[in-house]
Every structure is written in C-alpha cells, then in structure tokens.
Amino acid sequence: MNLQCTNVLEHFMYIHECLQIEIKENESYLLHYSFDKQFDKSQWTYYLDFLPVSFQKEVLRYRRWQDRYNCLLGKLMVYAGFYLFNAHKIEFKNFLKDSYGKPFIKNSNLNFNISHSGNTVVCIFSHQDIGIDIEEIQHIEYTLFENVFSDQEMQKIEQYGVSKFYEYWTKKEAIIKAIGKGMSIPLLDIKLEDNYSIYNGNRWYTKSEKMGNVYCSIASQYQQNNVNLIELIF
Structure with a gap:
C-alpha cells in the first residue's frame, strides 16, 4: 500500500473517515516526508505552535533550519500516526522518553x-518492537569504520561499494533502535547474515531499500513483516 495524505493537521477528520487503519500483528506502516525548502512564516508558526512549549524549546535548540524541521516533523508524524492507527489524538503529556532516550x-x-x-x-x-534508520547517501571512506564491521562485512562493502556500506550501517542502527538501548550496544556485536542478523543470541530480520537520496532499513523480529508506505504532506 502506498497512500498520500493531504495536510495532516488541518484534515484529521478526512484521515479519520477515509484512511483509518488497523495495524495487523505482522505488519507495520512507514510514514515518510521529504522537504526541499522552508515553510513560509505563517505555516512554520502554525506547526510549531501545535506543540506544547517544552517540545517547541526542543525544536528551537537546533541552529540549522533543516535540523529544526527534522525534529518538528518527527513529532508531528507521531501525532498523525496515532490518529491514523488509534482513531484518537494523543496527549503530548504521554509522549515520553525512556532512560535510554527512546x-x-x-x-x-x-x-x-x-x-x-x-x-x-x-x-x-x-x-511489535520495531526500529528504523535512514542515512543520506554521501561519499564515505570505508576504512574509518573497521571498528563497526566484521572482516567479512568489510569485504562485502569493499566489493559492492557505497550502497552496501549504507545497507549494512542502517541495518545495524535499525536493530539498535528496535532493541532500544542506544549506543550502549556496540555495532560490531551485531552480526549480519544474508537474510537476518544476530545480536546476543536473538535473530532480527531487516528490510532495506533506497528511498530517493537516502538508504533506509527496518528491523523487527518478524520474518514476514509487511511494510506499508504512507507519504504525508505538510
């Protein structure tokens, strides 16, 4: 499924009536949005003011406008997703972080x-426990990451180039995020196989693909995890 939504905050009733979705146990939904310019002043103010003051301060701590947008849009996506999949609005007081920052x-x-x-x-x-990581594709010096990848993984990267590097990197990051313990887990401890990965005796399945100018990987413990895409428009 690949759906496109209208303005996600101004048209929640439209979303509720037309796109209300029940997530099944073996599937996930990926909301995505790409921006190429800044909002006009009134639009930026509208979206920022939608958040509580504590979240606004978190957004404004970033100096680069791109980083501010990433922080703001991530929070709005959570809000939109809960409306789509739970049929009600979340209260921002319940939007929390655990001891690892997840x-x-x-x-x-x-x-x-x-x-x-x-x-x-x-x-x-x-x-289910789920993790996702995306990385903008840029030129990379592989040898700087020998402490992240095994010898076998490095051989594959050297053989197939930049796409394999980003595939492997995002897979490991997605698994770490699914586990939820942050960088306390050494990336080298995650062993990548052809169809799955192993960390601490547990098997994780990943899906990876290029999305525009970024590489994306999703990690879960379901071998058959059906991923549905929804493009949001702000």
Whole structure:
C-alpha cells in the first residue's frame, strides 16, 4: 500500500473517515516526508505552535533550519500516526522518553520509531518492537569504520561499494533502535547474515531499500513483516 495524505493537521477528520487503519500483528506502516525548502512564516508558526512549549524549546535548540524541521516533523508524524492507527489524538503529556532516550507513548500498545537524515523524515508504527534508520547517501571512506564491521562485512562493502556500506550501517542502527538501548550496544556485536542478523543470541530480520537520496532499513523480529508506505504532506 502506498497512500498520500493531504495536510495532516488541518484534515484529521478526512484521515479519520477515509484512511483509518488497523495495524495487523505482522505488519507495520512507514510514514515518510521529504522537504526541499522552508515553510513560509505563517505555516512554520502554525506547526510549531501545535506543540506544547517544552517540545517547541526542543525544536528551537537546533541552529540549522533543516535540523529544526527534522525534529518538528518527527513529532508531528507521531501525532498523525496515532490518529491514523488509534482513531484518537494523543496527549503530548504521554509522549515520553525512556532512560535510554527512546520515545514512546505511555499506556499504548503501539510502538513507533523515528529517523531523519538530510531532508527526509520517517516514522514507523507497529505492534511489535520495531526500529528504523535512514542515512543520506554521501561519499564515505570505508576504512574509518573497521571498528563497526566484521572482516567479512568489510569485504562485502569493499566489493559492492557505497550502497552496501549504507545497507549494512542502517541495518545495524535499525536493530539498535528496535532493541532500544542506544549506543550502549556496540555495532560490531551485531552480526549480519544474508537474510537476518544476530545480536546476543536473538535473530532480527531487516528490510532495506533506497528511498530517493537516502538508504533506509527496518528491523523487527518478524520474518514476514509487511511494510506499508504512507507519504504525508505538510
């Protein structure tokens, strides 16, 4: 499924009536948005004021406008997703972070994970533990990452080039984010196989693909995780 929504904050009733979605146990929904310019002043103010003051301060701590947009849009995506998949608005007081800094919604059985890079923001929703990572594709010096990849993984990267680097990097990051313990997990401890990855004796399945100018990977413990795409418009 690949859906496109109108303005996600001004038309929640439209979304509720036309696109209300029940997520099945073996599937996830990936909301994505890419921007190429800044909002006009009134639009920026509208979206920023939609958030509580504490979240506004978090957004405005960033100096680069692109980083501010990534932070703001990630939070708006969570809001939009909960309306799509739970049929009600979340209260921002329940939008919290755990001791590792992973965001979650209190008293909800819906899991989500946010990632952004360059001018693209994504947020994935599922009933299972889920992780997502995207990275803007740029020239990279592989040898600087020998402490991240095994010898076998480095050989594959050297053989196939930049696309394999970003595939492997985003897979490992997505698994870390699904586990939810941040960078306390060494990337080298995650062993990548052809169809799955292993960390601490547990098997993780990943899906990876290029989306425009970013590489994206999703990690879950379901071998058959059906990923549905929804493009949001702000």
